[in-house]
Amino acid sequence: MxxxxxxxxxxxxxxxxxxxxxxxxxxxxxxxxxxxxxxxxxxxxxxxxxxxxxxxxxxxxxxxxxxxxxxSDPSVPLLASMGNSVLVSVLQTVGQLLLCGLAGYGLARIPYKHAGKVFYAIVATLMIPAAVTFVPSFVVVSSLGWLSDLRGLVIPGLFSGFTAFLFRQYFLAFPKELEEAARIDGLGHWGTFWRIVVPNSGNFIAALAVISFIGSWNAFLWPLVIAQDQSSWTVQVALSSFLTAQNLNVHQLFLAAAVSILPLVIVFVTLQRFLVRGVAETGIKG
Amino acid sequence: MKTSNAKAFWLFVGPFLAGLAIFAYLPIGWSLLLSFFDAHNTVTPTEFVGIDNYLDMLSDGAFLQSMGTFTLFALFIVPLTFVLSLALALLVNQISFARTFFRSVFFLPTACSYVVASLIWKLSIFNGLRYGLANTVLSWFGIEPIAWTVSTDPPWYWLVLVTLRLWLQLGFYMILFIAGLQRIPQHLYEAAWIDGAKPGWQTLRHITLPQLRATSVSVVLLTLIAAYQAFDEFYNVLGSADGYPPFARPPLVYLYYTALGSGGQDFGHGSAGAVILALLIALVTLLQGRLFGFRRGE
Known part of the structure; x- marks a missing residue:
């Protein structure tokens, strides 16, 4: 400072x-x-x-x-779409951190002869943002029968090469002594990861979690393409359809917007410390 | 021991890699395949058309126009974001009282989605009616209401779209610049002061900006790549129940209406377009890696 x-x-x-x-x-x-x-x-x-x-x-x-x-307006599925958004955002955040955290740790800490190739295969996906390939991703998800389905909204977003990359960089800098002590105590990679590494990485994980949650909550293009039935709308898709169809009163639209921001404002106010760190951490990559 | 390491490696990395194969490699591979077929309303086409889809896309005025739209948007948004977020960072970083308050206020829009911002911009600030906020302010100066989002001559919708994105993203890049500013060693400023440099423009030009080089490169590239993927605010501000106007379609909006629009699903052309866009952005990323090295978290 x-x-x-x-x-x-x-x-x-x-x-x-x-x-x-x-x-x-x-x-x-x-x-x-x-x-x-x-x-x-x-x-x-x-x-x-x-x-x-x-x-x-x-x-x-x-x-x-x-x-x-x-x-009380039955034609406005705001609460149902808020519920969908909560479900999608929580599942996506937890799932993404779990899968990417494990992958990042494996890449950083487990000696394996093909680890380098695997790393490059993951980094290669960073060259093409997921949004640019939404048409082919839509094709895959619709072939799986996951349109208007929670699986289609959540699962394709779990495998973020960028998050795995950030975890790897973080674990490379994690103090080795802690892990070595755990190994001497007879813990394998799995035990070391869960009992030593994860409990000592709270701040970093929280920073990525906040960023990931906000990203999921505010995502629009993917839910727009996937959530075709009204019952599967996320709150952003619902707001957008109210907005473009203009079938609501203006005050209703703005109140719905206020309600949709509320969860994030709470996250923002209570976890801003992690959010700021998360931005500095994720933005720096370029 | 070696096999146990291999096992452990796949236990940690395997699930992630499997997902990446299905949701990253497979779509890219499939779209390469589809892009060589006539794939109207089907994802398992049989009619091979060679490179016709690509030729169609590259000679399609609307596709080229979408690249022009992106370029114009980037020309506004990249420099404005850079200068304004740097200015906010410098201001916030130089004050001692209420620093957290100001930082939080500028950062707060990060909590809003593009959809919510579109709603505010389209229906309240720039709604084109007499009682809209922008037109109300103009009326104080005796200026007649302007139809912001539908006027193409002059194209006022650019003002709507650019201010919207600035509001949403300035705080994010301000945080990056503040992080960069706090990494500059303080002794550089002290040495400059001893050498007689005046605090202000001189230290900004000769110390601050050169020391922020890495952050600056990041900010320019991130804003550029984000502008390339612009979709949400264009779709929500300019789109309506009657569809989307023929102007101001950035690449993803164009692709959305080609592949998934109401005129039927055309995956052949949509995939060819996706491949072209992906190649272009991969090229930018590679160039960046070439020019600036593969940068790791600093």
């Missing part, structure tokens, strides 16, 4: 510069918060207030009844 080092005396900037800096930050912060304000304002207002000729800063009375209206 920069704060540890004392800057030379006189290095301190003029108070004017500092004030300008805060002014710029405050303006930028206000702009960044405008969309959140709009979600709340529109979600808790009436149609008339939203379309008022003079901008209404906030509805005169907060229309809490909009919630009841939204959730």
């Amino acid at each position: 920069i704060g540890h080092v004392h800057r030379p005396a006189g290095y301190r900037r003029a108070p004017m510069t500092s004030a300008l800096r805060y002014l710029a930050l405050a303006v930028a912060a206000a702009l960044f918060l405008v969309p959140f304000y709009l979600v709340l304002r529109n979600g808790l207002a009436t149609e008339a207030e939203i379309a008022a000729p003079d901008w209404k800063f906030f509805p005169d009375t907060i229309h809490w009844e909009n919630f009841a209206e939204l959730f």
Whole structure:
């Protein structure tokens, strides 16, 4: 951290510069918060207030009844699609970390003559982002009969070459002494991994978990292609179909958006430490 | 001992590799195959057409246009993201009071999806009606409402799409830049100060920017690759129940409507398009590896 080092005396900037800096930050912060304000304002207002000729800063009375209206409307499968999103995101996060974590550890720590070839076979998949091959992936998943099916939404996303690569890099830097002690105590690779390595990697795993969860929750193109029946929609597909079909009132749409963001805002506020680390960790690869 | 290592290796890596084979290699292989067949509404085609699908795609004005759309989008979004996220990082990094607060505010949009952002941009900020936020602000200056998302002359929809993506991704790249800034050794600045360099533009140009080279390369490539895969906001902002307008179709939107659109599923052409796009992006990645070395977590 920069704060540890004392800057030379006189290095301190003029108070004017500092004030300008805060002014710029405050303006930028206000702009960044405008969309959140709009979600709340529109979600808790009436149609008339939203379309008022003079901008209404906030509805005169907060229309809490909009919630009841939204959730009691049988033509709006918001809760069901939220449920699907929770299921898909949790399963995908856990499954991806498990499979990629195991693979990363095997590649980093188990001596095997073909390990190099396997590593290159995995790294090669990093050259082509999954989104670019969504058409052929759709073909494979539909041939498996997994359209509009939880398996089709979750399983193809589990095998992330990038996550396996990140785990490998992390395990390469993991202190060997800990593992050697475990080996002396008679643990095999499997036991060492679960009893020594995983319990000591909590921060790293949490960082990747937060990133993976947010990615799953916000994913759109793949669920759009796979979840064709309304019963299998994730919340993003549901919102998108409300938006493009315009069959809902504006306040309902915005309230639905607010509800869809809520789980992530909770994750964001409680786990931001891991999220920031996760971004720094995953973004650095390039 | 050797065989037990081999066994253990496959126990750890085997399940992952099997999945990768089915969901990464198989689709790529299958699409290579499909791309040489007439595959309308079937994934097990029989009519071999050679390279016709490729020739069709490369002579298809709409496909080439989608590459043009991507290029234009990238020309806006890559430099703007770079400059603005660096500016935010520098500002946040230089203050002592409320630093976490500002960082969190700029980072908060990361929690939003492109669908939610599209909803806000399309229906509230740039809805083209008199009571939309942008048009309300314009009206204070006596400017008539603008039909943001449907106007092609001038193409205001670019303003909608670019600001939307900036809002969503600036915080992410700001975090990368902050991480990069905090790795710069403090003594460099002290030495520069002793040598008489003025804090500000001089140290930014001669210390900060050169020291951020690795992060800068990452940010440019990540934003470029992300722009190449743009789909969500284009689909949701410009698409409607009546379909998608003929303009502003980036490659994945074009591919989506070719392969899975309402006009029937055309996997031959869709696969040929996917192969071309995959080759192009693999080429960029390889060039990057050539130019900057295979970089590992720093």
